[in-house]
Amino acid sequence: MPRDRPDSNRPESMHLHPADARAYWMASKIPSDQFLLYCFDTGPDDLDAEVVRLLERSARIDVLRRHVTDAPLGLDYPRWTSANPRTDAVIVHRTPRTWPDCLDAISSSFEHQVDPRESVWHLHLYPNITDSPGEPGSTVVAVLQLSHAAADGALASKTARDLFGTHRLAPVPERTSRSTGTELASEVRAAAVLPLRVALMVRGGLRVRRDALALGRATDSGSIPPPARSRALTALDVAPTGRTSVRTIVLAKSDLHAEGTTVTAFALTAISIALQAFLDTPADLAAEVTLARRTRGPARNNFGNVGVGLFPAEPDIRTRMLLISNDLAARRVRASHPLAEAARASQDEVEVHVPAFLAEWGVAQFDPTAIPPTVTGNTVVSSVTRGAADLMLCGGPVRFTAGFPALSPAMSLTHGVHGIGNTVTIGITSNSAAVPDPDRYEALLRDALDQVRTALT
Template sequence: MPRARADHIRPKSTRLHPSDARAYWMASKIPSDQFLLYCFDSGSEDLDTEVARLHERSGRIEVLRRRITESACGLDYPRWTEAGPRSDAISVQRNTSIWSECLDAIAASFASQVDPRVSVWHLHLYPNIADAPGGTAHVAVLQLSHAAADGTLAARTARDLFGTHPLPPASARADPPGVFEPASTIVAAATVPLRLARMVRGGIRARRDALSLGRGTDSGEIPPPAHSRALTTLDVAPTGRTSVRTIVLPKADLQSGGTTVTTFVLTALSVALQRLLEDPADLAAEVTVARDARADARNNFGNVGVGLFPAEPDIRARSRLVSADLAARRTRANHPLSQAARAAQDDVEAHVPAFLAEWGVAQFDPTAVPPTVTGNTVVSSVSRGAADLTFGGGSVRFTAGFPALSPAMSLTHGVHGIGDTVTIGITSNSAAVPDPDLYEALLRGALDDVRTALA
């Protein structure tokens, strides 16, 4: 699992990077808020005192001090502006007392996405959950707009919120609401021709680099891209009830045979999905891969398709195939020719005028059914660092995440570690997985089978 970045992004400009602006615009079509769960041992500190501490720390965290203000003229990208403290940013759910109710409440909160024009975050607190994994615990779920952070930056933000290390002084003031000055409209309008010219020049370079990438692939220097997969019953819109489940394990239980945690979980998923779908011919997972940070961008990741090889009956051999395919995808993504092609494409997108970029997002039809998919499910794997976070005087026990569903995917998986514990978070919708408890049981059994086969 890639580790969370150790630094905050501090933009030189307040304008949203185009990738973050697209995340903001696309959220109106596909809900994409992140939900970071942290489970803490029950401590002795008063809950109200702890909430006050979190409010104070949030005012010192750059990501949580921002909101989005849209351009008044519609010609420029939205901007990050200072957000003042909000007393309603933290809510305490005192009516939830058992783990199943807590999971149901988290799943229900997916329907209430934050409005980043007001606040990019909300913290849901579930105190004294009697039968949480490991015993009575406090559960905190940080809800965060994807425009504000990718998974690694979100993990760093949560670390600042629940940590005890000193933070920079709080901002002295909040920017007042309102529109940009007339001069901003004039400047934005004047830059449109320049942006178009740079976009064309960047497009020429992007095409040249794409041709070089193609030649490198044809020569065998670079692994080929993953092929698309056929739709399964998982690849449907989430029109039913959404559920979340968690499987909490020692990290050592997911490293049998010297495999990485990600490879181990992917292999187990292949076994569980094979049983759920009754021997599918081919399957793949869409795996999130961290990329080098781009200036001012808060989202720096990509998705690659990794084969799950359900036709291979031997689990050890299947694990080797999964590992080799994941390595090939990473080799291709990190090859200098791939990086040059991606940088050229990023440069093109960075110079697309805002009104064209927003118009392009508006054309996306979330009801359209794709003929094929990159992966039949999602696996997002992130290490959230050392187990040194606290809440109410209690130490962190485990952490989990629940990747969002999409119009063509109703089952996703988050693999999140903290300290020596890893949690597999499962998000499913009844349109694809009518019985989430059955699927959890299938995955638990598959994890045991992989551990036995690799031992």
């Protein structure tokens, strides 16, 4: 679905959308930085000169040339303010590494989240990796670390495409400075309109109730699929208190394709088989799958998570894939139904009128140590297509891309399914609290992918 995105025509200072502000505040409780991996064949260009080029391009990319400025008195939402790119935003790790060493270094980076008040991004470069998946030859691995407040998965992928692409970027508009007095005046205005905000919030709340009732009636009548049911906790649904690891399975896109299905459904089916083996035949499982949603004004985060059944009790792989595909389709139908869109629009109307200090207070009440009674999904599966394989680094073409969805207090295993050109990579993020042997789980998933491929051919 085409989606309007932040661009260089934005004002030099603007408030974070409440959804982005919530991601900014919540990051202090649950680390949520995104790590976008791109592996490039080594080209003829000098790495130091390439770093200069990347910094020059970053200064023309809206997401990368802004940082967060907190409101002086805390009465208004934080602002996106323009900033020159930090020269230390690009970090070159020159120590020679094997591919497993590189993955270990990436997982170690999870412990060092960006501070969006200073910079929303870092770029880690690992040159001279000689045993990367794919064809023989030296590669350069680039990992774009990006605050989730600054972008969701789709916008993060677009940002990486602008950074590593060769297309011309629009010039940066002249900066208009704002004084602290102007920021203070904005907070004073926010306090002055507080009664109006509350009135609009109440009106929106009434609309939320009306739309929720309409959605419920449509669900009861069968004209819209029901919401996904919650699942019981498993050994995976624990806090990531141990060592975090990442693994990758790089495949040709054709290896994950079959007539009548999608790459996402294929991957979900394989994951269901791998989890079934790992958890020793669980009775019921679901995956929390990320779906893109309609853009909400200037919001940078426009997605939602839905629960999709994995049907481990179904022994026939073809039938299981059909059940998973149908459940995923039902979740998409419900999410895109006009009544569901209206209900979300009403909720958004309430959200944008919530006073900033109240929204921040609400985030502060979240207890990351609380154990939920049930979960939407026992693992996460985020699937994003990152376009054509026309990106370059140091004059070398991109070989593959990967992503590693963040862990959470009730989930210590996640999966990213990311494609570029003719390759698809399944990225696995796990913590030893739930997955003490990440190599064993990777082997189970590789075997499961083979099982699905064999069943379909």
